[in-house]
Amino acid sequence: MNYPVHIVAVGGLIENEEGKILMMRNPDRGWEIPGGQVEPGETLTDALKREVKEETGIDIQVGELRAVHSNIAKRLQPDGVSPIGSIVSFGFTGKAVSGELTTSDESLEVKWVHRENILDIINEEFMKDKVDIC
Structure with a gap:
């Protein structure tokens, strides 16, 4: 499989009407804000x-x-051989406008969390840094 040399990603600190933040539990990284890779031709x-x-x-x-973050650490793709390219990630704020909380293959659990508690449930330091800035 050919992996990209440079990856552009986005993440969102999404707030509901009560001021709670949308969080999801990723199967590999634990709790984090939603987001992911930008596809070709997509804003x-x-x-x-x-x-x-x-x-x-x-x-x-x-x-x-x-926020704008870059990650140039040497890590491997899921195949365990191919290197992950450098990642530039753009962090946005946002507001929930509709929909029902639903899980996916990328989110084992989804919930609204009080803003002051989100850093307590995040395990990965890189994600704490992203959230703390937003």
Whole structure:
């Protein structure tokens, strides 16, 4: 399989009417904000809307761009051989507008979490850094 040399990704700190933040539990990384890879020909905001809907069932309105992260660590693709390319990730805020919480292959669990508690449930340091900035 040919993997991209550079990956563009998006993530969203999505808030509901009560001020809670949308969180999902990824099978590999644990709790994190929804998001993922931008597909060819897709805008950053369209990618975020698609990823949030696919992973959580929630339709969103994208807010402000709040963070840009890069990851150039040497890691391997799921095949265990091919290197992961450098990743540039754009972090946005957003508001939930409709939909019902739904899980997917990428989200074992989905829930709304009080803003002050989100850092407590995240295991991965890189994700804590992303969330803390937004």
